[in-house]
Amino acid sequence: MAKRDFYEILGVAKGASEDEIKKSYRKLAMKYHPDRNPDNKEAEEKFKEVKEAYEMLTNPEKREAYDRYGHAGVDPNSGMGGGFGGGAGGFGDAFGDIFGDIFGGGRGGRGGGPQVYRGADLRYNLEITLEQAAHGFDTTIRVPSWDKCDTCHGSGAKPGTQPVTCTTCAGHGQVRMQQGFFSIQQTCPKCHGSGKIIPEPCAACGGAGRIKRNKTLEVKIPAGIDNGMRIRSSGNGEPGTNGGPPGDLYVEIHIKQHAVFQREGDDLHCEMPISFSKAALGGEIEVPTLTGKVSFTVPEGTQTGKTFRLKGKGIKNVRSGYTGDLFCHVAVETPVKLTDKQKELLREFDRLTSEGGSKHSPQSKGWMDKVKDFFE
Ligand SMILES: [Zn+2]
Numbered sequence: 001m002a003k004r005d006f007y008e009i010l011g012v013a014k015g016a017s018e019d020e021i022k023k024s025y026r027k028l029a030m031k032y033h034p035d036r037n038p039d040n041k042e043a044e045e046k047f048k049e050v051k052e053a054y055e056m057l058t059n060p061e062k063r064e065a066y067d068r069y070g071h072a073g074v075d076p077n078s079g080m081g082g083g084f085g086g087g088a089g090g091f092g093d094a095f096g097d098i099f100g101d102i103f104g105g106g107r108g109g110r111g112g113g114p115q116v117y118r119g120a121d122l123r124y125n126l127e128i129t130l131e132q133a134a135h136g137f138d139t140t141i142r143v144p145s146w147d148k149c150d151t152c153h154g155s156g157a158k159p160g161t162q163p164v165t166c167t168t169c170a171g172h173g174q175v176r177m178q179q180g181f182f183s184i185q186q187t188c189p190k191c192h193g194s195g196k197i198i199p200e201p202c203a204a205c206g207g208a209g210r211i212k213r214n215k216t217l218e219v220k221i222p223a224g225i226d227n228g229m230r231i232r233s234s235g236n237g238e239p240g241t242n243g244g245p246p247g248d249l250y251v252e253i254h255i256k257q258h259a260v261f262q263r264e265g266d267d268l269h270c271e272m273p274i275s276f277s278k279a280a281l282g283g284e285i286e287v288p289t290l291t292g293k294v295s296f297t298v299p300e301g302t303q304t305g306k307t308f309r310l311k312g313k314g315i316k317n318v319r320s321g322y323t324g325d326l327f328c329h330v331a332v333e334t335p336v337k338l339t340d341k342q343k344e345l346l347r348e349f350d351r352l353t354s355e356g357g358s359k360h361s362p363q364s365k366g367w368m369d370k371v372k373d374f375f376e
């Protein structure tokens with residue numbers, strides 16, 4: 001079944017602000033809330049739909065992915081052609097700065113009982129070369145993972161002790177507050193929604209019940225990937241709380257500057273210096289491409305700025321499979337450090353071309369005419 005557009009579900013415009021989204025969500029959530037529509041399947045479906053749209057559009061990462069790729073960008077079953085292999089667990093070393101950048105908070109679930117939060121998403125910045133981006137490659141990355149604490153077996157309580165039911169919320173994880181005419185349900189401030197209090201936290205995990213470690217993930221970078229694109233690894237983000245689902249891991253691609261080529265979408269550009277005599281006489285030249293050298297013939301009288309397009313020598317688009325072109329921009333090089341003999345030949349050459357008048361240098365002629373008009 002085709003999914004409805006998230007913006008349409010919430011009845012907001014595509015560029016809607018977070019405030020607008022929140023406002024619209026609150027209105028719709030009130031309307032379809034199961035408490036107000038008991039045994040109404042249709043309302044329940046609508047409520048779920050509204051909730052999903054809201055969660056997607058208020059998570060900046062997900063919203064961006066959705067705006068760019070539609071449902072495919074946020075659907076856990078479609079991964080942009082890239083993929084992850086199984087992780088081989090690893091332990092020990094400290095986490096690098098790359099994980100200093102942790103974003104996206106968990107979103108609370110509704111209803112009675114402990115608040116369930118989805119884990120935060122993680123971003124991993126992966127720097128690759130243009131060649132790797134063009135051809136695709138497999139690599140491994142080290143990412144954090146969380147294991148159940150061996151000491152307390154995940155309870156977070158010091159061995160020999162037990163978590164106790166929170167007295168503030170009586171274990172519901174939520175408290176009702178009276179505000180004017182409304183009764184509002186809130187996450188319990190004492191137990192933060194878990195419904196339990198740990199009187200003596202486990203020393204090994206500080207009461208979290210889990211311990212952060214490292215694991216190795218295999219990442220398949222698809223050919224044609226571009227700067228700023230992300231590959232998602234579902235469920236490899238931070239773990240959720242109170243049994244909530246884990247967040248996702250996003251591998252963000254950063255392509256290093258290339259010595260020869262500049263990339264523009266699927267096309268490549270390069271500057272191609274050719275000698276003054278080659279430009280005048282024409283002839284065969286060799287140009288580099290990402291798949292090896294190719295040669296082609298520049299015509300007689302080639303000028304600086306002239307662009308040659310080599311069809312299909314660009315980069316294959318990661319989605320469409322269409323291959324871009326390579327544009328070679330000619331830069332005629334003025335010869336330097338000439339010997340006396342070379343200078344003599346050039347003077348002779350200059351004398352002969354001057355005799356031929358303006359036909360050898362139409363650009364200069366046109367320019368001189370304009371200058372003359374300007375002064376008269
Ligand atoms: Zn522990």
Ligand SMILES: [Zn+2]
Pocket residue numbers: 166167168169170171172173174188189190191192193194195196
């Ligand atoms: Zn509580």
